[in-house]
Amino acid sequence: MIVVIGSINMDLVLGVPRMPMPGETISGGPFATIAGGKGANQAVACARLAAGRVPVAMVGCVGDDGFGDTLRTALQDEGIDDSHVSTIAATATGVASILVDAAGQNSIVLAAGANALLSPAHIDAARELIAAASIVVLQLEVPLETVGHAIKLAHSLGKTVLLNPAPARSLPVELLAQVDYLVPNEIEAAMLLGADARGGAVVAAQAEQLLALGCRNVLVTLGAEGVYAADAGGGHYYPARQVKAVDSTAAGDTFIGGLVAALATGATLEQAISLGQRAAAISVTRRGAQTSIPYLHELDAA
Template sequence: MAVVVLGSINLDLIAQIKSVPKAGETGLAENFMTSPGGKGANQALAARRMGAETALLGMVGEDAFAVQALKFLRQEDVDLSRIGVSREKSTGLAMIVVEASGQNAITVVPGANGVIGQDVLADLEARLTSKDILVLQLEVPLDVVEDAIAIARHIKARVMLDPAPAVANLPKSLYRVDIIAPNQVEAETLIGAQITDVRTAKAAARQLRSRGVEVAIVKLGEMGVVWATARGLFYLPGEPVKAIDAVGAGDAFFGALAARLDAGDALADAIRIANHAAALSTTKRGAQPSFARWEEVRQYLSN
């Protein structure tokens, strides 16, 4: 069993600022740092740190950014043997502005992530087995995600989709997954309605599940998480932590969820653990450097 992630690989350029400038306004950042990122890479690392055997498939550029982007993944022994290299496009970049409150705004330059194609899909078909969990996001071409879902369905592997960045009128074929898990804003885009509280989040989860998904999860940040299954609607409150940086928290949740499901945990238990992992990630700066290990989460749960 393993968690197999097909997704984006970025280098994050992060500026910390009191508040995000308005249009036409110049803001003075208080600090700057670089960090490996990309939703695919983030979720692969999060899954690995939570104990899962993990493989990442994707593309980087033929540049120095690639070395930095893959740094933590190599250190954690994530399987990178099927990472492709583009000679035409740079490694993906994400420019992130983090407010003092912990909220953030992100601009993504896809780079090599945008040219993932048939070679990577062929590698996926060769790597994936029926015992694996395939983890997908939308920072790579939609047709690649559609084909990856079709491959996984043929192999009979479980499929998890993080529909980010959200796309209005998401193709029906992308709902042919076992788990979909947008955050609050992404869920609003998918269903075309505002989510203001737990009640409306539950309604959104129910609507998403009606589109053919086995489990629909809506991540609500500090408010917690709701999910819909054939058994009904469920809610888990957020964790009372002092958040300083929410970058990557959703990826920490999704990667941890995949890892615990791969380990055989029941869905509710896996969501509870993922909720803890996401909360812990907000107490540290950056995305990948903030991801908790299974031992840390297990100790947190026992307190």
């Protein structure tokens, strides 16, 4: 089983010709409400790309509003176990306001809502679920105290722990030392190390530094440039498939879903990275978060 612990949001997506300057008003294009949240996106990607070979469960919180009901139904429709998705009374569901420009790049502002109330107590209540997992997946759109508690519990139970340290922030070394797969992007890798430089040989050096903090595997995602993966045996660069991107929303979440789905079904790390990259390449050719995540059969067809 794959257990994903994290955020569940409704994405409010607006197309724009370009990102507005401070104080500027511009005319936008199409608007849509789309199921999202890094946690839920990764759970949906795991479910679609595992294609029923491994069950997926979600641990998170929604508010007692229409968005919460819609997002819970979206998880259920993917066959995801939502028994540990809690509805918080008198609280709004998390939302993300997303601007997507003509080049497919996005700018996101989050309102955490119920996500901010995911607590260590919710993790303890899901102990049996976590104990049944083979891989536990986490991000940073819920309280850090809860993330740390979940990682400590999963690690103590001998589970493989994958952390996507997004949004970018610094993290305690003792937390990183309990992570089996750390999957930051360039900015997040730099933030973890308190560094500004990114790219090229710098990424390889930063991956080595993150390994030295105790992570078993570090995968730095480089967007259209690919992925740099490193472990105790060394590092390797995996170039990305070249496609015409229209929206990068959830591309990283899709990569992680493919990576985790493949690892959970016995693939090698190289095979898992390939599947994640193939899925992410399809996702950027589509608009939205969960609306862009492909199913495994679509990868086979492509």
